[in-house]
Amino acid sequence: MVPEINYWAVILATLSTMVVGTVWYTPKVFGDKWMKLAKVTLGSGASAVVPILVTLVVSFLSAWVLAGATTIAHHFYQGSYLIAALVTGILLWAGFTAARFITHDAFEGRPSALTIMNIAHELVTVVVMALIIGVWPPALG
Numbered sequence: 001m002v003p004e005i006n007y008w009a010v011i012l013a014t015l016s017t018m019v020v021g022t023v024w025y026t027p028k029v030f031g032d033k034w035m036k037l038a039k040v041t042l043g044s045g046a047s048a049v050v051p052i053l054v055t056l057v058v059s060f061l062s063a064w065v066l067a068g069a070t071t072i073a074h075h076f077y078q079g080s081y082l083i084a085a086l087v088t089g090i091l092l093w094a095g096f097t098a099a100r101f102i103t104h105d106a107f108e109g110r111p112s113a114l115t116i117m118n119i120a121h122e123l124v125t126v127v128v129m130a131l132i133i134g135v136w137p138p139a140l141g
Contacts, residue, residue, distance in 0.1 A: 003071035003072050005068055009067060011063075013063035013066070013132040013133055014063045016128045017059040017129065020124055037113055037114035038110075038114055063133070067133045070130070070137075082131075082135055083134070085133045086127065086134060089127060090123075090130070093122060097122045097123075101115055105118075
């Protein structure tokens with residue numbers, strides 16, 4: 001059984017990840033620092049098309065899971081759908097995204113500043129998705 005999901009909210013939340021990423025990794029925001037810490041160089045000739053398409057697919061999956069988990073949490077706890085979305089998003093981010101980034105980055109010897117920058121980006125991304133999903137709930141029966 002799939003919980004009630006507003007797919008328009010999921011699509012908008014998916015697209016929001018592209019906006020957040022574009023702003024976050026702009027050179028004047030965190031882009032230059034990220035490239036230095038991650039040892040990424042521009043102009044390598046590689047196309048960004050495949051990474052962008054992959055990002056859209058996994059962002060849709062994340063938004064869909066967040067929307068479903070929010071509906072389940074809302075049915076269980078009742079109350080505000082928006083609060084359910086925000087709390088669910090933050091808990092999923094902390095328990096899965098941040099925890100996994102920290103583990104992998106520690107074993108790979110990545111700079112802690114890079115880990116913090118990446119998990120902060122993911123937190124902002126998830127909170128924006130949760131806000132969109134939370135203010136645009138499905139028709140709950």
